[in-house]
Amino acid sequence: MAAVNPDLQSERDGATFDTNKLTFLLDGGEGMTERRREVEAEALADPEVTGGPHYHFMSRPEQYSDAVRKAVHYMKQAKTGKFDNPADAHWYRNTLWPNEMAPIGLHTTMFLPTLENNSSPEQKEKWAPLAKDFKIIGTYSQTEMGHGTNLKALETTATYEPELEQFILHSPTLSSIKWWPGGLGKTSNFAVVMASMIIKGKNYGMHPFIVQLRSLEDHTVITGIEVGDIGPKFGFNTIDNGYLKFDHVRIPRENLLMKNAVVEPDGTYVRIAKNEKAAYSTMIFVRAMIVLEVATRGLAQACTIAVRYSCVRRQSELVPGGPEPKVLDFQTQQYKLLPVLASCYAYWFSGLFIRMTYFQINYEIQQGNIDLLPELHAVSSGLKAFTSYGSMAGIEQCRLACGGHGFSQASGLPKIYTTMTAGCTYEGENSVLYLQMARYLMKSFLQAEKGETTTNSVAYLSKKNLDKCVLGATLSPDTIIAAYEHRAARLVRKAGLRVNALEAAGKPYHEAWNLTSVQFTKAAEAHCHYFVVLKFADTLEEMEDEAEIHNVLLQLFQLYACYGITNYAADFTEDGFMSQEQLDMVRLRVLDLMADIRPNAVALVDSFDYPDHILGSVLGRYDGNVYENLYKWAKDSPLNKTEVHDSYYKYLQPMITGKSNL
Numbered sequence: 001m002a003a004v005n006p007d008l009q010s011e012r013d014g015a016t017f018d019t020n021k022l023t024f025l026l027d028g029g030e031g032m033t034e035r036r037r038e039v040e041a042e043a044l045a046d047p048e049v050t051g052g053p054h055y056h057f058m059s060r061p062e063q064y065s066d067a068v069r070k071a072v073h074y075m076k077q078a079k080t081g082k083f084d085n086p087a088d089a090h091w092y093r094n095t096l097w098p099n100e101m102a103p104i105g106l107h108t109t110m111f112l113p114t115l116e117n118n119s120s121p122e123q124k125e126k127w128a129p130l131a132k133d134f135k136i137i138g139t140y141s142q143t144e145m146g147h148g149t150n151l152k153a154l155e156t157t158a159t160y161e162p163e164l165e166q167f168i169l170h171s172p173t174l175s176s177i178k179w180w181p182g183g184l185g186k187t188s189n190f191a192v193v194m195a196s197m198i199i200k201g202k203n204y205g206m207h208p209f210i211v212q213l214r215s216l217e218d219h220t221v222i223t224g225i226e227v228g229d230i231g232p233k234f235g236f237n238t239i240d241n242g243y244l245k246f247d248h249v250r251i252p253r254e255n256l257l258m259k260n261a262v263v264e265p266d267g268t269y270v271r272i273a274k275n276e277k278a279a280y281s282t283m284i285f286v287r288a289m290i291v292l293e294v295a296t297r298g299l300a301q302a303c304t305i306a307v308r309y310s311c312v313r314r315q316s317e318l319v320p321g322g323p324e325p326k327v328l329d330f331q332t333q334q335y336k337l338l339p340v341l342a343s344c345y346a347y348w349f350s351g352l353f354i355r356m357t358y359f360q361i362n363y364e365i366q367q368g369n370i371d372l373l374p375e376l377h378a379v380s381s382g383l384k385a386f387t388s389y390g391s392m393a394g395i396e397q398c399r400l401a402c403g404g405h406g407f408s409q410a411s412g413l414p415k416i417y418t419t420m421t422a423g424c425t426y427e428g429e430n431s432v433l434y435l436q437m438a439r440y441l442m443k444s445f446l447q448a449e450k451g452e453t454t455t456n457s458v459a460y461l462s463k464k465n466l467d468k469c470v471l472g473a474t475l476s477p478d479t480i481i482a483a484y485e486h487r488a489a490r491l492v493r494k495a496g497l498r499v500n501a502l503e504a505a506g507k508p509y510h511e512a513w514n515l516t517s518v519q520f521t522k523a524a525e526a527h528c529h530y531f532v533v534l535k536f537a538d539t540l541e542e543m544e545d546e547a548e549i550h551n552v553l554l555q556l557f558q559l560y561a562c563y564g565i566t567n568y569a570a571d572f573t574e575d576g577f578m579s580q581e582q583l584d585m586v587r588l589r590v591l592d593l594m595a596d597i598r599p600n601a602v603a604l605v606d607s608f609d610y611p612d613h614i615l616g617s618v619l620g621r622y623d624g625n626v627y628e629n630l631y632k633w634a635k636d637s638p639l640n641k642t643e644v645h646d647s648y649y650k651y652l653q654p655m656i657t658g659k660s661n662l
């Protein structure tokens with residue numbers, strides 16, 4: 001291994017805490033870190049994983065094809081039972097497809113979970129082993145060209161025919177063509193298709209059906225189905241997001257996944273699930289996972305790249321006539337990066353929380369107790385929106401902080417950005433999800449107005465909040481939380497009262513709601529902000545015996561919270577809750593905290609523990625040897641394979657010399 005750039009080494013030497021110990025905390029324990037590192041090391045030693053063609057120098061069809069090669073490699077290993085532990089499989093996939101979507105990504109994240117959570121026991125016994133063993137490869141096909149958000153308006157129909165005990169799948173209009181499902185275009189041979197179920201002329205709404213799309217022998221398309229790739233996108237080059245059109249395709253009655261609703265042979269519809277949104281369960285699962293696995297990890301990688309590079313990059317002067325400083329020593333550079341780094345830690349702890357909460361509540365739901373479903377739906381929707389937007393903006397900030405080299409694919413940042421930013425749209429567009437959370441906030445507000453106690457994430461709404469902010473220079477977590485509680489409670493209340501007032505003035509509820517929806521998305525955002533601050537504070541409180549790590553995390557917590565206050569100053573001050581003096585103090589504390597955190601910046605990103613292969617960045621290399629590798633990167637560019645490019649002979653030569661050697 002090449003020697004580490006002394007400018008990075010000096011950062012590591014000056015850190016005040018043991019990065020390994022912080023990595024253990026982020027991974028959920030020392031054992032988890034060790035296992036992750038083992039899985040990654042094994043993958044990194046495998047030429048099938050690291051030895052393929054250069055991602056950035058391939059065309060899109062080549063990128064897709066190479067991703068399929070990797071998928072086959074993965075599936076062969078999975079079939080040996082090597083990845084029976086889901087965490088192992090996850091770490092392996094992250095190394096195999098760094099910031100890329102696998103063509104079988106939907107198979108593992110949505111197809112299999114839907115089979116497992118929406119099938120009757122007999123169906124599960126039939127389909128899940130086939131999917132687990134990759135005997136069938138599936139996707140989750142819900143969105144249509146005309147509708148992704150409004151699931152009640154999906155047009156694909158599944159009409160039941162009792163005589164033959166079959167459903168007939170049909171795409172009646174152009175806009176009903178399924179559009180977007182990952183892995184649908186070329187890879188999958190099966191899909192869970194969400195279609196409106198019609199029995200004897202009555203529409204029972206969206207239900208999941210398992211449908212074969214292609215032959216298991218030669219991958220040719222089943223009669224009556226038209227399927228293909230939707231073409232190049234903003235990112236996601238390695239996955240074949242697809243379209244799917246049905247022309248009266250018949251499937252057996254048993255292909256309706258019947259955990260939540262059964263259709264008897266004679267067409268009698270029997271609902272089993274207590275909640276009519278049971279068919280939406282896979283979406284809750286994925287939203288809960290996006291917080292940590294998509295939003296936070298993308299941001300953590302971008303921070304790693306930008307912070308390391310900012311300690312290697314020297315530019316301009318700090319001391320007149322003195323040597324060029326590391327750019328991270330400029331306060332403005334710290335202001336670009338350190339609040340983003342603080343938010344990354346904040347999101348991480350919320351991500352761990354929502355992942356754990358999902359499994360706990362889902363267990364209850366599987367036992368038949370659906371009391372906490374609205375809370376789970378609201379929190380997973382809100383956090384998905386809040387963290388994916390924050391990460392998207394944070395990654396772009398990291399790119400800007402890398403100057404010109406940040407714009408090169410060599411930085412790794414464009415790939416991270418384009419992959420991550422899709423998370424603001426898929427699995428529920430962010431504004432739409434904030435509005436789902438807002439419904440929950442509105443209901444909770446009405447409960448609180450009636451003097452009822454609100455619980456869980458909205459417990460603060462029925463509490464007596466402080467009228468005056470007591471935040472002082474010590475920035476204690478309690479006073480910070482109280483300030484965020486106050487802001488969220490006030491914004492929720494303001495929006496709720498406006499809906500009530502508009503209704504009282506004669507507007508129908510839906511109109512009053514629409515006229516308040518901007519306020520409500522801001523209230524939902526404020527609620528999520530409060531929640532993330534709270535979960536960060538909880539993590540600090542639960543930490544044991546690690547004074548050095550506690551100190552630096554406390555600084556990050558304070559920076560995250562103070563930066564949030566300065567960014568949303570009006571929310572905290574306009575009702576007189578926070579004084580101008582307090583706001584000024586908070587603004588200055590942001591600057592002081594950045595100076596406190598600066599010596600640990602590299603150690604804080606090292607703690608995310610990303611191997612260079614996953615970062616895929618010349619700028620963010622662990623060894624900091626940026627310039628020699630940028631030069632190498634440029635020399636490898638396909639345009640440099642010949643001294644004179646073909647286009648010269650084709651276009652330039654005739655213009656310049658009047659002749660062509662072609």
Ligand SMILES: CCCCCCCC(=O)SCCNC(=O)CCNC(=O)[C@H](O)C(C)(C)COP(=O)(O)OP(=O)(O)OC[C@H]1O[C@@H](n2cnc3c(N)ncnc32)[C@H](O)[C@@H]1OP(=O)(O)O
Nearest residue numbers: 109142148149150151277280283284377426427428432439
């Ligand atoms: C790495 C990962 C890769 C992933 C790749 C991406 C894969 C995908 O994108 S798959 C497609 C995902 N698609 C979506 O997310 C679609 C988004 N749209 C929706 O979820 C819904 O249509 C939604 C929630 C916006 C509105 O649903 P709709 O049926 O109109 O419900 P609506 O009338 O607003 O609400 C009715 C009630 O249902 C509740 N509800 C809505 N969704 C849920 C849910 N998932 N669970 C429980 N309750 C729910 C609401 O809270 C509301 O309750 P209440 O009346 O008590 O307030």
Ligand SMILES: Cc1cc2nc3c(=O)[nH]c(=O)nc-3n(C[C@H](O)[C@H](O)[C@H](O)COP(=O)(O)OP(=O)(O)OC[C@H]3O[C@@H](n4cnc5c(N)ncnc54)[C@H](O)[C@@H]3O)c2cc1C
Nearest residue numbers: 140141142143147148149180181182422426427428429431
């Ligand atoms: C990369 C990627 C991968 C995907 N993978 C899959 C997949 O595997 N399977 C699958 O089924 N789907 C998939 N999708 C589709 C995805 O889930 C939808 O695109 C997403 O849910 C948003 O729906 P839409 O496209 O209909 O957006 P629209 O709803 O058309 O959004 C357009 C605008 O309208 C606004 N809007 C819509 N409704 C409301 C409302 N009620 N109130 C206020 N504003 C509103 C939105 O906020 C947005 O600003 C994928 C999409 C992408 C980009």
